[in-house]
Amino acid sequence: MLAIAVALLIAQGFSALLIWHEVHQRHIAALVNGAAMRVTMAVDPAAPPPPPPPADAPDHGHGDGHHEWRGPPPASGDDTLRLPRTVRLHVDAASPEQPGDGPLNEIEVAFRDALVAQGEAPGNVIAVARDAANDPLVRPLLPELRVRYRLGPSQPLPVLVLTAAQQADGRWMTVRSFMPANENVVVFRLLRQTLLTYLVLVVAVGLILRRMTRPLRALTARLDAFAASPGLAGQLAPQGPADMRQLIIAHNAMEARLSALLDEKDVMLGAIGHDLKTPLAALRVRIEAVDNDAERQRMATTIEEITRTLDDILSLARVGRPDDPIEATEMSALVADVIGEFEDLGEDVVLGDTARMVAPVRALWLRRALRNLVSNALRYGQRARVALVREGACAVLVVEDDGPGIPPAELQRMMEPFTRLDPSRNTGTGGAGLGLTLARAIADQHGGMLVLTNRQVDGRVVGLTARLSVPLAK
Amino acid sequence: MATAILLVDDEAALREPLGDYLRRQGFAVTEAASAAEARAHLAASHVDLVLLDIMMPGEDGLSLGRHLAETKRVPVVFLTARGEATDRIVGLEIGGDDYVVKPFDPRELVARIRSVLRRAGRAAPERAQSVIYEFEGWRLDPLKRRLLDSAGAVVAISSAEFRLLMAFLDHPRQVLDRDRLLDMVQGREAHLFDRAVDNQISRLRRKIEVDSRNPQLIQTVWGGGYMLAAEVRKIASQG
Numbered sequence: 001m002l003a004i005a006v007a008l009l010i011a012q013g014f015s016a017l018l019i020w021h022e023v024h025q026r027h028i029a030a031l032v033n034g035a036a037m038r039v040t041m042a043v044d045p046a047a048p049p050p051p052p053p054p055a056d057a058p059d060h061g062h063g064d065g066h067h068e069w070r071g072p073p074p075a076s077g078d079d080t081l082r083l084p085r086t087v088r089l090h091v092d093a094a095s096p097e098q099p100g101d102g103p104l105n106e107i108e109v110a111f112r113d114a115l116v117a118q119g120e121a122p123g124n125v126i127a128v129a130r131d132a133a134n135d136p137l138v139r140p141l142l143p144e145l146r147v148r149y150r151l152g153p154s155q156p157l158p159v160l161v162l163t164a165a166q167q168a169d170g171r172w173m174t175v176r177s178f179m180p181a182n183e184n185v186v187v188f189r190l191l192r193q194t195l196l197t198y199l200v201l202v203v204a205v206g207l208i209l210r211r212m213t214r215p216l217r218a219l220t221a222r223l224d225a226f227a228a229s230p231g232l233a234g235q236l237a238p239q240g241p242a243d244m245r246q247l248i249i250a251h252n253a254m255e256a257r258l259s260a261l262l263d264e265k266d267v268m269l270g271a272i273g274h275d276l277k278t279p280l281a282a283l284r285v286r287i288e289a290v291d292n293d294a295e296r297q298r299m300a301t302t303i304e305e306i307t308r309t310l311d312d313i314l315s316l317a318r319v320g321r322p323d324d325p326i327e328a329t330e331m332s333a334l335v336a337d338v339i340g341e342f343e344d345l346g347e348d349v350v351l352g353d354t355a356r357m358v359a360p361v362r363a364l365w366l367r368r369a370l371r372n373l374v375s376n377a378l379r380y381g382q383r384a385r386v387a388l389v390r391e392g393a394c395a396v397l398v399v400e401d402d403g404p405g406i407p408p409a410e411l412q413r414m415m416e417p418f419t420r421l422d423p424s425r426n427t428g429t430g431g432a433g434l435g436l437t438l439a440r441a442i443a444d445q446h447g448g449m450l451v452l453t454n455r456q457v458d459g460r461v462v463g464l465t466a467r468l469s470v471p472l473a474k
Numbered sequence: 475m476a477t478a479i480l481l482v483d484d485e486a487a488l489r490e491p492l493g494d495y496l497r498r499q500g501f502a503v504t505e506a507a508s509a510a511e512a513r514a515h516l517a518a519s520h521v522d523l524v525l526l527d528i529m530m531p532g533e534d535g536l537s538l539g540r541h542l543a544e545t546k547r548v549p550v551v552f553l554t555a556r557g558e559a560t561d562r563i564v565g566l567e568i569g570g571d572d573y574v575v576k577p578f579d580p581r582e583l584v585a586r587i588r589s590v591l592r593r594a595g596r597a598a599p600e601r602a603q604s605v606i607y608e609f610e611g612w613r614l615d616p617l618k619r620r621l622l623d624s625a626g627a628v629v630a631i632s633s634a635e636f637r638l639l640m641a642f643l644d645h646p647r648q649v650l651d652r653d654r655l656l657d658m659v660q661g662r663e664a665h666l667f668d669r670a671v672d673n674q675i676s677r678l679r680r681k682i683e684v685d686s687r688n689p690q691l692i693q694t695v696w697g698g699g700y701m702l703a704a705e706v707r708k709i710a711s712q713g
Contacts, residue, residue, distance in 0.1 A: 274529055277555040281577035282488040285495050288580050300579070307577055328627040333681040337630040340677055358627040367630075473627075 001209055008201050016194040023186050028110055035163040035175035036114035038089045042173055043120065083145075083176055087137050092172040096164050101128035104161065111163045124166040129179070132160045138176065215240035219248060230321060232259050262321060269317050276310055312434035315368060319441040326360045328473055331395045334363055335388045338370045347378055352387035352398075358473045359395045361446055366470070369442035369450075370397055372435035373466045377401035381463055394448065394469040405454035405461035414452060439468060446470040476502040477591060478520055482512040482535065483527035483553060488576075492525075495580050501587075509533035513541075521548055523591060525583075528554045549594045551586055553578075607643045609704040610691060612682060616640060621682075634659060635678045638671075642692065642702035651699035675700055 090096075108127035115122040132138045138145075138160060146153065157178070164174040215236075222236050235252050238245040284303050290296040332354035342349040370386075377384035381401020389396050406414055414436050440450040448470035455463045479501045483489040486507070493503045504519070506512040509532060515521070524542060528535035539550050552573035571590045574583050607614040611624030619636050621629045631639065641650060641658040650658075652671045659674070679686040693703050 274555045277576045278485045278488050281553075281555075282485070282491055284577040285488065285491040285580050288495055303577055328625070330623055330627045330629040330681075333629040333631070336677060336680055337632055340632055358625065363628065363630060 001206065001213075004205055004209070005202050008205070009198060012194050012198045012201075016190050020187060020190055023190075028107060031161060031177055031179070032107060032110040032114045032163070035177060036111060036118055036120075038175050039115065039163075039165050039173045040118045040120055042089055042091075043167065083138065083178065084141065087141065087176055090137060090174045090176065092164070092174055093170075095124070095126065095166070095172055096162055096174040097126055097128055098130075098134075100134055101130050101162070103127070104129050107161065107163065111165070115165060120165070122165045123168065125164070127161065127163045130160045130162055132157045132178075135160055135162075135176070211240055212244065215244040215248065219251060222251075226255055226258075230255075230259060230262055232256065265317065266321070269314055273310065273314050277307070280307060280310075309434070312438055315365075316434055316438050316441060319365070319438065319445055322362055322365060322445060324362050324364055326362055328358050329361050329363050329366075330356060331359050331361075331397075332356050332388055334361075334367065335370065335386060335397065338367050338374070339386055341371075342374055342378075342384075347374075348383035349374060349378070350383070350385045352385055354388040355390055357388070357390050357395050359446075359470050360473050361470055365442045365445060369439040369468060370399070372439045373397070373399040373468065376435050377403070377464070377466070380404070390472070391469065393472050393474075395472050396467050396469040399466045399468075400455065400463055402463045405464045406452065408454070411452050411454075436466075439466075443468050443470065476500060477522045478502045478504070479523050479525060479587070480504050480506060480512060480515055480521045481525045482506045482509065482530070482538070483525075484508060484530045485527070492580065496584070499584050509535070509538040512538060516542075516546065516548070523587060523594075524548055524550045525587075526550055526552050528552055547594075549590045551583075551590055605708045605710060608707040608709060609643065609646070609702070614639060614643065629681055631678070631681060634674050635681070638674050638678055639682075642700075643706050646702050646704060646706040649695045649698045649701045655699065 104127040108125060111127050112122055112125045115125070132142065142157070145151070145157070146155075151157065159179040161177055161179050162174055163177075164172045166172050218236055218239075222234070225234060232255065235255060236248050238248045238252075240248075280303055284300065287296050287299040287303075290299065335354055336351060339349050339351045374384045374386065377399050378401075381403025383402060385400040387398045387400075389398060436450070436452075443450040448468065451467045451469075453465050453467070454461045455465050477500075479496060481489060481493055481496070481503055483492075483505075484507055489505050489507070493505050496503045504515055504521075506515055509530060512524070512526075516524075526535045526539055535552060539552065542548055542550055549571045551571060553576060554573055555576045571593070572586045574586060604617060607616065613622045614620070615622075619631070619633070621631050621636075621639070623629050637659045638655065641655055655671050659671070675692060676686070679689050679692055683689045683691055691702065691704055693701050695701050
């Protein structure tokens with residue numbers, strides 16, 4: 001948007017500059033042609049009048065003693081101010097140049113060219129700019145000029161231009177004229193026009209762009225929202241130009257397909273959960289008929305393991321589409337509650353320092369993550385020490401064990417599904433290896449992360465530290 | 475006379491062995507394969523307790539449970555395949571007295587049944603109180619078992635802590651000794667010793683005291699027990 005505005009400004013400025021240049025050239029041409037013609041007429045009155053120059057009509061004769069004005073005074077801000085005839089052409093014995101004059105090279109060259117074009121063979125040619133108040137001929141006329149041209153005493157007169165050509169007899173023919181006074185006016189007018197065109201263009205382009213970018217921005221926001229929680233609520237209505245509408249319609253269709261797939265997955269998982277748990281429950285009831293206590297206990301443990309794995313799989317499949325709300329939750333109470341469950345089972349779990357802090361979380365999921373981390377610590381590291389600390393804008397659950405740690409090369413792989421360190425994959429240590437995967441997925445779900453590090457003392461690994469961080473309430 | 479239990483579950487694979495198991499435990503069990511069958515039986519016979527599966531084709535367990543809560547004062551224990559809390563909370567909110575998650579330990583189920591029957595036998599209409607307790611900026615919703623701090627954040631409490639807190643809230647500024655607390659929290663057959671109460675008290679303090687080492691809300695009374703030193707207000711909950 002800004003780039004387009006700047007480009008438009010440059011283009012407009014350039015075009016204004018070109019227009020101004022042309023106007024300037026025309027003014028010079030008018031001035032020079034008028035002057036050249038006067039000189040030519042004075043030298044050779046029989047010469048046929050050349051085509052009239054654009055700005056100034058030719059005047060014949062000179063020096064008849066009184067000031068003669070032609071035509072009505074021009075409207076203010078319009079054409080060049082005219083001088084009385086007597087002053088326009090003057091014959092001097094010597095060069096009319098005087099100190100304080102500014103040479104006008106551009107006009108001088110143009111003047112000579114104009115004279116040559118009219119068949120003269122000019123000798124020395126000069127063109128200078130002079131303050132009208134310093135000119136011996138014009139100065140006495142100034143009060144009169146001011147009255148005629150309705151110029152206040154404080155308003156400046158335009159610069160006087162003297163163009164003079166030396167004749168063969170050594171005399172100088174000097175033409176006085178005012179620099180076109182309205183050059184500033186032209187510039188001002190040009191600027192105003194340019195600015196106006198510019199504003200119109202910018203507003204028009206801006207409106208067009210907005211019509212295109214607003215739906216695009218809405219679509220981006222919608223994509224983000226859909227990525228965060230896939231669902232059909234809040235779909236965009238097609239809007240904007242035809243291409244945008246097509247895009248939004250196509251996007252909505254894709255969302256609908258994705259949603260249908262996800263719904264199907266949820267239904268399937270629900271069915272699996274239900275259809276497997278009911279026979280498991282039946283089995284769990286039936287094993288009560290087994291008389292051998294040890295055997296029955298082993299069966300019960302196996303059923304519990306199957307159930308736990310099933311729950312982990314179902315949770316992992318649902319972690320991206322949780323249906324429970326986020327609630328401001330006091331974290332230390334949540335941690336204490338989960339640790340309490342382990343304590344009640346007689347597990348070796350120590351709750352270390354906790355500070356009160358509130359985080360927007362899905363408590364059920366976070367409990368599950370913490371439970372998994374503590375279970376892992378107990379399984380592989382004999383005991384678990386749990387603490388809750390605040391780090392910046394995050395609440396960090398720290399779970400330490402005293403186990404053998406994880407080889408550095410395996411640390412990342414441990415987060416992948418069904419990965420456990422013991423290659424035999426026997427369930428002697430329990431679990432299907434989904435615990436860490438699920439804990440990490442839950443951290444992701446909350447916009448946090450799970451980091452595993454080996455704790456070392458003197459270069460020897462003394463345990464594993466799992467740090468699960470979730471953002472605190474703002 | 476044996477306790478009459480109505481077991482409602484559409485899955486015969488579970489319903490039949492569970493019925494047999496409960497009969498061996500001395501209950502008089504009637505099985506129903508659907509909510510409709512259950513309604514018919516309830517209309518015709520006396521039932522002491524209903525075991526109700528939530529996921530059933532046709533009318534589901536939640537709907538039947540709601541109906542029971544509104545019409546009859548029959549205790550309900552839900553059987554649920556889903557372990558997610560949405561179901562648990564809904565089950566209790568609509569008047570379920572307890573729940574077990576499939577697959578459950580049948581012994582645990584029997585313990586729950588006995589506990590629910592005992593509570594029902596005491597005839598204390600303690601469930602479904604649609605009030606909110608307010609004390610020192612804390613708010614407890616007994617129906618949802620939700621404790622909110624003064625800033626509105628959810629503070630997790632276990633069910634033992636919840637019952638303990640309820641005991642204090644119902645008897646503010648009264649000294650409650652350990653036996654009394656045990657009785658109120660665990661039920662009469664509690665095989666827990668005194669330290670268990672102290673343990674639960676310290677867990678509760680850790681959650682609700684500003685400084686749990688210098689407790690102000692739940693104070694220890696020398697030689698006596700514990701006391702809630704706070705004004706308790708009951709306000710009607712909206713909904």
